[in-house]
Amino acid sequence: PPYAQGLASPQGAMTPGIPIFSPMMPYGTGLTPQPIQSTNSLSILEEQQRQQQQQQQQQQAQQQQQQQQQQAQQQQQQQAVAAVQQSASQQATQAASGQTPQLFHSQTLTTAPLPGTTPLYPSPMTPMTPITPATPASESSGIVPQLQNIVSTVNLGCKLDLKTIALRARNAEYNPKRFAAVIMRIREPRTTALIFSSGKMVCTGAKSEEQSRLAARKYARVVQKLGFPAKFLDFKIQNMVGSCDVKFPIRLEGLVLTHQQFSSYEPELFPGLIYRMIKPRIVLLIFVSGKVVLTGAKVRAEIYEAFENIYPILKGFRKTT
Amino acid sequence: MPGGGQCPDCGSTELVEDSHYSQSQLVCSDCGCVVTEGVLTTTFSDEGNLREVTYSRSTGENDQVSRSQQRGLRRVRDLCRVLQLPSTFEDTAVAYYQQAYRHSGIRAARLQKKEVLVGCCVLITCRQHNWPLTMGTVCALLYADLDVFSGTYMQIVKLLGLDVPSLCLADLVKTYCSSFRLFQASPSVPAKYVEDKEKMLSRTLQLVELADETWLVTGRHPLPVITAATFLAWQSLQPSHRLTCSLARFCKLANVDLPYPASSRLQELLSVLLRMAERLAWLQVLKLDKRSVVKHIGDLLQHRHTLVRKAFRDGTAEMEAGEKELRGRCQGPEQGKEEVASSSLDLPEGKRPASPTPLLPPCMLKPPKRICPPPPVSTVTGDENISDSEIEQYLRTPQEIKDFEKAQAARQAARSVSNPP
Numbered sequence: 001p002p003y004a005q006g007l008a009s010p011q012g013a014m015t016p017g018i019p020i021f022s023p024m025m026p027y028g029t030g031l032t033p034q035p036i037q038s039t040n041s042l043s044i045l046e047e048q049q050r051q052q053q054q055q056q057q058q059q060q061a062q063q064q065q066q067q068q069q070q071q072a073q074q075q076q077q078q079q080a081v082a083a084v085q086q087s088a089s090q091q092a093t094q095a096a097s098g099q100t101p102q103l104f105h106s107q108t109l110t111t112a113p114l115p116g117t118t119p120l121y122p123s124p125m126t127p128m129t130p131i132t133p134a135t136p137a138s139e140s141s142g143i144v145p146q147l148q149n150i151v152s153t154v155n156l157g158c159k160l161d162l163k164t165i166a167l168r169a170r171n172a173e174y175n176p177k178r179f180a181a182v183i184m185r186i187r188e189p190r191t192t193a194l195i196f197s198s199g200k201m202v203c204t205g206a207k208s209e210e211q212s213r214l215a216a217r218k219y220a221r222v223v224q225k226l227g228f229p230a231k232f233l234d235f236k237i238q239n240m241v242g243s244c245d246v247k248f249p250i251r252l253e254g255l256v257l258t259h260q261q262f263s264s265y266e267p268e269l270f271p272g273l274i275y276r277m278i279k280p281r282i283v284l285l286i287f288v289s290g291k292v293v294l295t296g297a298k299v300r301a302e303i304y305e306a307f308e309n310i311y312p313i314l315k316g317f318r319k320t321t
Numbered sequence: 322m323p324g325g326g327q328c329p330d331c332g333s334t335e336l337v338e339d340s341h342y343s344q345s346q347l348v349c350s351d352c353g354c355v356v357t358e359g360v361l362t363t364t365f366s367d368e369g370n371l372r373e374v375t376y377s378r379s380t381g382e383n384d385q386v387s388r389s390q391q392r393g394l395r396r397v398r399d400l401c402r403v404l405q406l407p408s409t410f411e412d413t414a415v416a417y418y419q420q421a422y423r424h425s426g427i428r429a430a431r432l433q434k435k436e437v438l439v440g441c442c443v444l445i446t447c448r449q450h451n452w453p454l455t456m457g458t459v460c461a462l463l464y465a466d467l468d469v470f471s472g473t474y475m476q477i478v479k480l481l482g483l484d485v486p487s488l489c490l491a492d493l494v495k496t497y498c499s500s501f502r503l504f505q506a507s508p509s510v511p512a513k514y515v516e517d518k519e520k521m522l523s524r525t526l527q528l529v530e531l532a533d534e535t536w537l538v539t540g541r542h543p544l545p546v547i548t549a550a551t552f553l554a555w556q557s558l559q560p561s562h563r564l565t566c567s568l569a570r571f572c573k574l575a576n577v578d579l580p581y582p583a584s585s586r587l588q589e590l591l592s593v594l595l596r597m598a599e600r601l602a603w604l605q606v607l608k609l610d611k612r613s614v615v616k617h618i619g620d621l622l623q624h625r626h627t628l629v630r631k632a633f634r635d636g637t638a639e640m641e642a643g644e645k646e647l648r649g650r651c652q653g654p655e656q657g658k659e660e661v662a663s664s665s666l667d668l669p670e671g672k673r674p675a676s677p678t679p680l681l682p683p684c685m686l687k688p689p690k691r692i693c694p695p696p697p698v699s700t701v702t703g704d705e706n707i708s709d710s711e712i713e714q715y716l717r718t719p720q721e722i723k724d725f726e727k728a729q730a731a732r733q734a735a736r737s738v739s740n741p742p
Contacts, residue, residue: 253539
């Protein structure tokens with residue numbers, strides 16, 4: 001749209017007196033996201049201890065998973081050393097090495113009072129959550145992402161004549177000029193399949209892995225009844241999409257600043273922030289309303305793990321006015 | 322050449338190595354008799370040493386810059402000059418374009434994409450130097466589609482692994498506001514509409530900052546918000562003369578395109594200002610509406626930090642309070658404290674305005690369009706028996722097939738009649 005242009009060059013605006021790259025006037029909280037600060041040093045110390053314990057426990061869990069790989073064992077040694085000497089700056093570099101980063105101040109933000117206002121919440125001296133040795137379970141968000149779509153593929157193992165299928169099946173559409181596959185739909189589970197002449201099939205729209213498998217078998221049975229020797233080979237789930245709601249607004253501009261290496265936020269193009277998590281390899285779409293879409297998973301556990309990783313990061317951006 | 326053979330004809334030893342075109346021959350220099358001949362053709366293995374340099378290397382095309390790349394680099398420089406960017410920007414943008422061109426996916430891309438790539442390189446350079454250039458401007462200059470531009474932009478940022486900072490809102494406000502033709506009287510701009518640039522800029526910046534704080538900017542295109550803020554700033558500087566002017570007319574006067582979402586941003590900003598006005602002691606008695614609040618924008622902006630805090634309770638704190646209740650903590654004392662705090666600072670009981678609205682983005686304040694019922698727990702195992710009757714419902718009966726074929730044939734016939742060969 002033509003409106004989307006801002007004036008390109010500041011030619012008239014930047015008078016010679018004003019250097020082009022001068023630092024901006026400080027505006028306060030509005031345009032530059034405030035760095036997250038805790039005003040209470042005692043809570044920082046408690047937080048450090050809790051974070052260290054969490055890190056150690058998480059690293060132990062990771063060690064068990066990676067024991068088969070030599071490289072991973074070397075990593076473990078480095079992590080064990082790092083955990084003992086943990087400090088905030090080291091956490092930041094560890095994040096840069098590819099692990100999903102944890103915000104240092106994620107727990108204290110909600111308890112820190114605003115400078116200059118009467119604290120409306122209990123003072124940070126009384127901790128909001130009990131400082132027990134934190135296990136990963138007690139930090140869980142309590143929110144479970146719902147699966148919205150499963151894409152799977154299967155090989156029917158024989159060449160198919162798409163014209164015959166389109167002629168003799170009620171639920172099929174075939175427009176060779178538009179797309180070289182038959183689009184078939186069934187009502188239960190409510191799914192759509194793309195059936196190609198090579199015998200390969202893509203099944204989309206199911207809400208669970210079992211439903212996707214059942215639907216694919218039904219499509220194979222339809223093709224069988226149409227007279228083709230269809231089999232059911234190499235069923236594989238290719239992609240899973242889940243969504244959930246954290247129920248608080250998120251400052252996307254702040255998130256893209258602190259997690260720049262994973263995030264992409266272009267409000268001119270798309271209202272959501274695209275977060276590419278490395279472990280597990282999942283792409284998350286994070287919106288200002290707190291709704292999160294997770295995609296790219298091959299198994300359900302990856303979606304859950306990705307959400308548990310992002311939840312503490314998002315909690316850190318709950319802005320208190 | 323002496324040493325070796327004798328000519329079979331004349332017996333002389335004066336044999337000379339001479340080639341007849343590509344055929345090597347041993348010839349007697351006295352009588353001219355050809356003693357031996359080389360082979361006219363060479364075998365594949367013989368030509369082994371003749372194939373050292375590949376064709377593409379011999380033409381030097383890999384060392385030179387291809388013509389399309391040259392064209393692209395020229396376009397990058399032209400675009401930088403049109404935008405009047407500093408010369409360092411030009412070099413950076415050219416370097417990005419060259420870097421992109423090293424990837425085979427870009428080299429083999431369509432011309433349309435290469436054209437858009439020019440804009441992407443310039444945009445990335447500007448962003449990295451905090452120069453406020455919007456994608457809309459670049460697309461307009463290149464006559465490109467925003468969809469094509471966005472695809473290429475995301476691809477190139479990923480491909481080159483670049484760190485592109487966000488668009489700087491303050492700079493964008495300054496340049497965009499400066500483009501409004503309202504700072505000098507002209508035939509189209511009456512004197513009462515002319516405004517001082519510095520005053521308008523500072524007020525617009527404050528309004529944009531207010532919008533950012535109250536969740537009107539996150540997730541939205543920045544430009545319509547700035548348009549709405551500029552309009553309100555301009556109106557509020559001389560409300561008596563300017564309240565009658567609409568947003569559309571304002572943009573026309575100022576010679577600026579009116580972005581479509583600007584009107585809804587304007588309404589959102591006005592409702593925020595109204596909420597703040599409810600908390601300002603000398604405005605509470607006035608019963609303001611969206612038009613009259615414009616006259617008091619100056620006051621509201623002067624006290625905006627306090628007013629925002631008072632007018633809006635923290636939406637997230639409220640949710641946290643709800644969570645604490647679930648964990649068994651008493652919510653009473655906190656809510657009571659909030660009420661007491663606000664009432665002690667404001668007017669006495671009777672005149673206290675309605676309880677503060679939560680500070681949330683507009684998308685969270687609207688009621689949900691449809692309530693999604695939680696999905697029923699499915700007990701499908703994936704290996705159930707599939708009944709024949711269920712599958713048969715998806716198959717056509719022989720009669721249906723015949724009817725369908727007849728209908729198809731009839732359609733074909735009708736088509737061939739309507740399009741005579």
